[in-house]
Amino acid sequence: MRGDFSKKVYQVVRKIPKGRVMTYGQIARQLGKPQAARAVGNILHQNTSLEIPCHRVVNKKGKIALRFAFGGGKEQKRKLLIEGIKFKDKIHVDLEKSLISDN
DNA sequence: AAAGTGACGCATT
DNA sequence: TAATGCGCCACTT
Numbered sequence: 001m002r003g004d005f006s007k008k009v010y011q012v013v014r015k016i017p018k019g020r021v022m023t024y025g026q027i028a029r030q031l032g033k034p035q036a037a038r039a040v041g042n043i044l045h046q047n048t049s050l051e052i053p054c055h056r057v058v059n060k061k062g063k064i065a066l067r068f069a070f071g072g073g074k075e076q077k078r079k080l081l082i083e084g085i086k087f088k089d090k091i092h093v094d095l096e097k098s099l100i101s102d103n
Numbered sequence: 104a105a106a107g108t109g110a111c112g113c114a115t116t
Numbered sequence: 117t118a119a120t121g122c123g124c125c126a127c128t129t
Contacts, residue, residue: 005126024111028125039125046127056104057110065110076110 005031006043013044015097016056017069019083021098029102045069055079062088 008031016022024044028036044054048069055076056102058064064080066073081087086094 003126009126028111033125035124037111037124038109039111042108042126045110047110052125054110059111060113063110065112069110073110091121096114098104 005024005033005036005039009040009043010047010049010052013052013057014045016053018053018056019098020100021056021058021062021080021085021093021095022100023058025060026102027057027078031054041065056083058093058095062099063092064091065070066091 009027012027012030013022023037024033024040025037027040028034033039038089041056041059044057045065045067047054055064055068064073064076066074068074071078077087077091080093085098088094
């Protein structure tokens with residue numbers, strides 16, 4: 001986590017409440033860089049810190065990260081289920097229920 | 104310093 | 117509706 005952008009990303013991710021999720025794009029937009037969704041994912045991928053609830057970040061379709069840092073997507077899913085987040089299928093969370101609104 | 108990478112997302116087929 | 121293409125951007129080599 002060298003750059004400023006990383007810090008901002010972590011800052012936002014830390015604020016995601018338990019039981020809710022955000023998309024990479026939302027985070028990018030919230031940081032004023034609507035085109036940086038991919039970079040956000042990249043940064044979270046590198047993140048190994050357990051302090052940051054990066055499991056609460058999914059892509060726009062609600063798909064979890066299959067190559068999650070520890071234990072792959074199954075670990076991410078496990079964490080989300082523990083928080084009560086509902087899944088539409090094996091790899092997609094139910095965004096209608098848990099996605100944080102943009103405003 | 105240039106080129107490669109990918110936990111993305113939108114447009115186009 | 118599913119596949120593919122491709123621009124984007126922080127980070128690593």
